[in-house]
Amino acid sequence: MNSLLYAAGQSGGEGNPILSLLPFVLIIVVMYFFMIRPQRKKQKEKEEMLESLQKGDRILTVGGIYGTIEGIDEQEDRLIVDIGDTKVDMNRSSVAQKIEE
Numbered sequence: 840m841n842s843l844l845y846a847a848g849q850s851g852g853e854g855n856p857i858l859s860l861l862p863f864v865l866i867i868v869v870m871y872f873f874m875i876r877p878q879r880k881k882q883k884e885k886e887e888m889l890e891s892l893q894k895g896d897r898i899l900t901v902g903g904i905y906g907t908i909e910g911i912d913e914q915e916d917r918l919i920v921d922i923g924d925t926k927v928d929m930n931r932s933s934v935a936q937k938i939e940e
Contacts (some may be wrong), residue, residue, distance in 0.1 A: 889931055892918070897938035900929065905938070 910919035
């Protein structure tokens, strides 16, 4: 019985352990280039857009409301937005996009 177990253990050739990790490394690299990198780029563009907001810019909020920035409070990271007859205070991060005219 022991000879069978010994023979079974010897029959499997041991390969390079680096080659056995290669598929996992490839999966991580592919995920980085197709998922993580584009998401970081998109996040950086959004941060730049939020930082570049100025008085008079037309914006679209995450709630789907269009408005014009009437004032900016830098200390509290707050915007005063005119949405027709009403002015609303909102957080800068609630801006979905800047409307280019």
